[in-house]
Amino acid sequence: MQSTRFVLINTSHAGNVGATARAMKVMGFSDLVLVAPRFPDVACHEEAIAMASGAADILARARVVPTLADALDGVDYACATAMTPRDFGPPTFEPRTLFAELAAREAAPRLALVFGSERYGMANEDVYRCHAVLSIPTHPDYGSLNLSQAVQLLAYDLRQAIGGFGVQPRTPEPERADARAVQGLLEHLQTALVDIGYLDPAAPKKLMPRLNQLFNRAGLTNEEVHILRGIAREMSKTAARTGH
Template sequence: MQAPDPTRFILLNTSHPGNVGAAARAMKVMGFSDLVLVAPRDAGVLAHADALAMASGATEVLAGARIVESLAQALDGVTFGCATAMTPRDFGPTTHAPRELFATLGAQAQRVAFVFGSERFGMSNDDVYRCHACLSIPTHPDYGSLNLAQAVQLIAYDWRQALGGFAVAQRTPVVVRADGAAVQGLLEHWQQALTAIGFLDPQAPKKLMPRLNQLFNRAQLTPEEVHILRGIARAMEKRG
């Protein structure tokens, strides 16, 4: 039996179904699936066309999400709750940048929840007080307003990195470099071609060929690139 997702994302009083779908997508790409909505404005938001469209491949996160009436219900089973709120408060949990807190939180075995306020009003003081810490995403001081799904994506990414992250999948074939013999053969061919077009004086070559040798070494040519450059050399010889 698969272990339950140890991370929960809680959205409070959401107004726009599209934001819920986009948040579900943000969660899925970072490997999270436990989504709880607290008293959304639209009771049918999880099946709303805008939510399904914005989920774009993460509809199973919506299908598995729950709707509850209070934050207390949403935090059931959670051992560490993180509020996401920008508004300064004179009382409540301490505020941290996500990576600062996650550096230690990620090593602890507990069920963590990230709580996001409504699009228009954010989180109330009472909701913040229910949490153990407050997260503030470091944004430009002149404009720190993030769309709900953007905030979910940033928190989900940093938290996944703290948990160990995912390996980067190789999207292109491993590049094979041309061997030394191929590069030397190319140099000899270019020397002949440059002589043929009158660019190289074989009686006074100076440092042209050693410089080309260094250029080809820095380029780390592939066998295909050696063939292309040899083709250029053949065309130069015909013009010579």
């Protein structure tokens, strides 16, 4: 199922072809087949390349064929996309449920996801060629999706079913300042507070122990210690200039 084929039938707008390529590449798929598009060279159109946004390699490998039968050559299991079921047509499934069932099979099938034209969707005879119909759950009052949006949703659900991509790790946590660095900061800050007249060295009360506990709770990083020491340094310089 990693090599799932995405089939677009009678696509009219070059931008949708490009956006489809982008949606596929984001989810790690690359097999794109265009059935009788409005423009045979649609994958080369400027709008398609612009909308692909870095997925031009998918467009370059895309194949154009005259019929859906040609597009499904080598496919074991084809899924039509349609908002409404067809009389006497294949059964309708919610994508996530069907993908999970197919992925769990001992021998997962070579899959094709088939999308109709932007204006008319899929013709009945094309739906009948497929093994299942996929219906994306949407708000009951409005279920209209752009072609590439539908591709993105199905590509995401399929990727999750066959093993999603891990979330990229965050930037490594900055190094925490050790006790010696914090004590150096406290001593520097104490000098600066005396310089500006905020702290009376003869009666310091509990200010410095409280600041010590504050810094311990904060879990200062080395960079934050440097920033606070820089502030303390400027405090002492200002006090020296002004005579305070």
